[in-house]
Amino acid sequence: MFQLISVVVDQRVWCPIRLFRHGPLISHLAFAYDLILFMKALVEQVHSIKNILNLFCKSSKQKISLEKS
Numbered sequence: 001m002f003q004l005i006s007v008v009v010d011q012r013v014w015c016p017i018r019l020f021r022h023g024p025l026i027s028h029l030a031f032a033y034d035l036i037l038f039m040k041a042l043v044e045q046v047h048s049i050k051n052i053l054n055l056f057c058k059s060s061k062q063k064i065s066l067e068k069s
Helices: 002-010 043-060
Strands: 028-030 035-037
Touching (some): 002 028, 002 043
């Protein structure tokens, strides 16, 4: 998943955020069983990330917890 995120961030399909003006770009935070995704609040970004998550789910046979989303 993290390689997929890196690729789409590099291609500028996914626009990560900055928490402050000169801070680092943040696209995701990963924990033991959780993943928090960060992006600009644009409809296009939501569609891009939905497509990426669907691709990940198909290839890994994992499911997204809609209750936590």
